[in-house]
Amino acid sequence: MELHLLPILTCLSLVVVVSNASLPSEVYWKLALSYTPMPKAVRDLLQLNSMEGGSSINVSKVVLNAIPADVFIKYQNPLAVDTPTEDQPQDTSRKGYFLEKDLHSTTKMKMHFRKTTNEATFLPRQVADSIPFSSDKFPEILNRFSLKQDSEEAEIMKETIQDCEQPALEGDSRFCATSLESLIDFSISKLGKNIKLISNGVEMGSQEYELGVGVKVVADKSVVCHKQKYPYAVFYCHAIHKTRVYTLPFVGTEDGTKAEVVASCHIDTSAWNPKHAAFQVLKVKPGTVPVCHFLPRDDLIWVPK
Template identity: 30%
Template structure:
């Protein structure tokens, strides 16, 4: 009888350990930022085999990235329709011709197909530094190396589902020193962490057409010499290196910034 009790107790303990066990990536995160929740944006980095069964970024999320606009468009009352866009009057509207992957292809020549290796090992654009990471630990090490400190935070957007029309409610400047980490649109879980010189990050409060409120991480690039000239001209009728260009950051990405700047903006 005593043996049976011990067996049951052992099984219970094993089950409890299985439930509460954390991954090495989570342990590493907590060792640096104790009692700080891991942002949902990075949860894919905890998948055991490092691969999903489908492409992670759907059409709706692609539209979050592919809205290009000018910095002076960031003011209360401005209307946006998510998608590849250009300004018409007081409204940002989609392109007639849809595109995909603007979040990274604004820094690259257009390609119908591109392998993960093509992207990660391609030369960086002018004024850009990039690094592909496939684990939470490698991402943490990369951003700490960039900032030279652990006093940093990750912030991200929380766009509402099934909403593509928004009005700007408030604009807050976050930082002029940010590292953006984007989930690449491949089944293998890889993030592109890159930093582009002369870039300003904002957190923009938006109100959807149904009244839903959301926060949109937004970056404005002041050095656009390395941007895709075809996309810039189609979106804004400008050429690289002439004027600052901005775009939203979708839910599958985050910005790492100094933590003293954004104490109330963690997402």
């Protein structure tokens, strides 16, 4: 009997893998994260969008309208350069950068929150896995979405794929998730199953908000996933252990409305490009002090419970 156990167990493992690959996303979440409720920020990404029988996505509407709220910085690879222009003043209120010490002082931090317009939702895993996602297969991708190579949509999609193919910083693991299941798998591989997801999913008005009392450190390691401009939901996820994640209580200056915002402080910036916008805005040098920034409303942040 013992001689037959290994083949039997192998077959059972294959059945489990195949079954999980075809599970609805909600069921996959419950199996993988049985003690973690699915937050609204994720449920909103699971609208029916199968692409079966042809494309059911209005690519122009989704890609061209995917503009992040201007109060939050768009995620940028720290290896890249971002030089502020005349219409983007070098101040923290517009770029979203600040120093960690500002969270523990009497410094007043004011922000003006607006909603984002990135409406892309997740495809089922089997469908997402069937669509190429690489620069060398880009003509095939354009054909799949009936797009011309010189179109504005194609240029945006190409940039997203190239961003996903950029090398990670030393000590930083990165991965572009094209389905909720792959996003879950990556996060678990870096933090384990005892995790929870937080986001800036609260609805906030157009008034200014001022930092209130009750700043909290949520975690000293995390997996942060940044939503990209693409026809369906794609998240650029990276696991950075030399960070501190904060929740910041903001209060509306007009009517006292309260809102909790998530921010990340990078403890070690020594490998960042010296011309990165954060250093220009904060007037500091790489590797000298922790650099913090608010996380966009579309971001998903995984932290240990």
